[in-house]
Amino acid sequence: MAxxxxxxxSPTETEAFRTVLEKNGHEVLNxxxxxxxxxxxxxxxxxxxxxxxxMPGLNGFQxxxxxxxxxxxxxxxxxxxxxxxxxxxxxxxxxQGASGYLVKPVSENRLLSEISxxxxxxxx
Numbered sequence: 343m344a345x346x347x348x349x350x351x352s353p354t355e356t357e358a359f360r361t362v363l364e365k366n367g368h369e370v371l372n373x374x375x376x377x378x379x380x381x382x383x384x385x386x387x388x389x390x391x392x393x394x395x396x397m398p399g400l401n402g403f404q405x406x407x408x409x410x411x412x413x414x415x416x417x418x419x420x421x422x423x424x425x426x427x428x429x430x431x432x433x434x435x436x437x438q439g440a441s442g443y444l445v446k447p448v449s450e451n452r453l454l455s456e457i458s459x460x461x462x463x464x465x466x
Contacts, residue, residue, distance in 0.1 A: 343367040344389035344461055349379030349405065350423075351397040355446070359392060359423075362450050368457075376400030380408045383415050390457060393440070395424040395431070403438050410439025419460040423448060 346368050348359045360370045371386055373379035376393075377400040383391055391409065395402035402422060409415045419441035424431070427445045435443050442456050 343369070344457070345369045345371060345386070346457070347371045347373065347379065347383055347386065347388040347391045349373045349376065349382075349391060349397075349402065350394040351375055352394070355394070359453075362453060366454055376402055376405030379405050380415075383409055383418060384412070387415070388418060389461060391418055391420045392423050393420050395422060395426050395435075403434060406435065406440050407438040421456055421460065423453075 343366070346363055348356050348370060350356050351374050356372050363370050371382055371388055373382045375397045379391065379393065380400070393402045393406055402424065406420045406422065409418060409420055420439065421442035421444060422435045422440045423444045423446060425446045432443045441460050444452065444456060
């Protein structure tokens with residue numbers, strides 16, 4: 343299936359995503375903060391990135407902007423997955439280049455549906 347990078351500073355969230363994604367045949371990479379997420383994405387070129395917003399140092403908005411503005415990583419869809427549920431956060435996420443925006447806790451079906459629709463769009 344796909345190689346998916348999970349960028350989240352919560353080991354609990356990261357493990358929950360890993361469990362769901364691996365169960366559904368995806369390979370999972372992870373990074374614990376925005377700066378590491380950008381570095382891993384540039385090195386590994388995953389098929390998709392799941393990005394938390396609230397992280398120490400480089401936050402998810404900043405990391406998403408770096409990925410979507412970099413020629414090497416701009417075609418990798420970034421889905422923001424966060425507890426921030428304000429419309430202004432959604433708008434700002436899209437302005438940074440995010441392809442999707444999901445609010446935690448996100449159901450397994452919703453997560454997989456979002457990933458599937460973005461990867462199918464990218465492959466066509």
